[in-house]
Amino acid sequence: MAKLVLIRHGQSQWNLSNQFTGWVDVDLSEEGVKQAQNAGKLIKEAGLEFDQAYTSVLTRAIKTLHYALEGSDQLWVPEMKTWRLNERHYGALQGQNKAEAAEKWGDEQVHIWRRSYDTLPPLLDANDEGSAANDRRYANLDPHIIPGGENLKVTLERVMPFWEDEIAPKLLDGKNIIIAAHGNSLRALSKYIENISDEDIINLEMATGEPVVYDFNDKLEVQSKTKLN
Numbered sequence: 001m002a003k004l005v006l007i008r009h010g011q012s013q014w015n016l017s018n019q020f021t022g023w024v025d026v027d028l029s030e031e032g033v034k035q036a037q038n039a040g041k042l043i044k045e046a047g048l049e050f051d052q053a054y055t056s057v058l059t060r061a062i063k064t065l066h067y068a069l070e071g072s073d074q075l076w077v078p079e080m081k082t083w084r085l086n087e088r089h090y091g092a093l094q095g096q097n098k099a100e101a102a103e104k105w106g107d108e109q110v111h112i113w114r115r116s117y118d119t120l121p122p123l124l125d126a127n128d129e130g131s132a133a134n135d136r137r138y139a140n141l142d143p144h145i146i147p148g149g150e151n152l153k154v155t156l157e158r159v160m161p162f163w164e165d166e167i168a169p170k171l172l173d174g175k176n177i178i179i180a181a182h183g184n185s186l187r188a189l190s191k192y193i194e195n196i197s198d199e200d201i202i203n204l205e206m207a208t209g210e211p212v213v214y215d216f217n218d219k220l221e222v223q224s225k226t227k228l229n
């Protein structure tokens with residue numbers, strides 16, 4: 001039956017400098033480009049062929065998708081971009097260095113902000129100049145939907161309509177899909193796909209640029225999960 005490949009973007013410039021990123025549109029680092037190109041090679045070696053590609057509206061994920069498709073000779077595959085696959089919004093933490101934040105608020109608090117399922121980060125005000133409300137790419141969204149900060153639970157709630165309306169029907173139709181997105185939007189999706197508990201999702205990490213392949217049966221139950229590396 002259908003296959004789904006999830007790929008977290010390659011290392012970004014702010015992964016490298018250890019800054020909270022969220023919806024800030026930073027580019028891939030040199031290493032991130034190499035990781036994405038290597039993902040394309042691994043996809044080709046595995047013989048994976050896609051019918052449809054999805055990504056977020058953030059450069060690091062879009063470029064990762066393109067490198068992965070180019071490396072597997074599938075740059076022609078139809079693609080759709082949606083804010084629903086964006087990284088979780090990291091609120092007022094965006095731009096801050098993660099190690100400095102841990103010194104300021106303590107390791108435990110920062111770990112809770114980063115990994116707890118339902119604790120929100122400090123929120124970013126809609127009037128803040130860094131608010132996504134000032135960004136043209138979200139101009140068609142109801143301003144009430146634009147987050148000032150998200151936890152994994154809220155992220156899952158905004159990823160799910162896209163899964164239900166767009167991705168699941170295609171998989172049920174036997175189409176092979178690739179999704180290039182972000183550490184936390186993909187953790188949210190994996191939580192749903194694999195039925196991982198609120199407690200256990202804390203331990204799931206996504207490596208940058210590493211394709212994860214799911215095989216589904218015709219009831220959309222996971223038959224296997226393989227990491228390509």
Ligand SMILES: O=C(O)[C@H](O)COP(=O)(O)O
Nearest residue numbers: 019020021022087114183
């Ligand atoms: O948005 C970010 O800072 C990262 O992409 C994911 O960060 P995390 O691993 O701290 O959640």
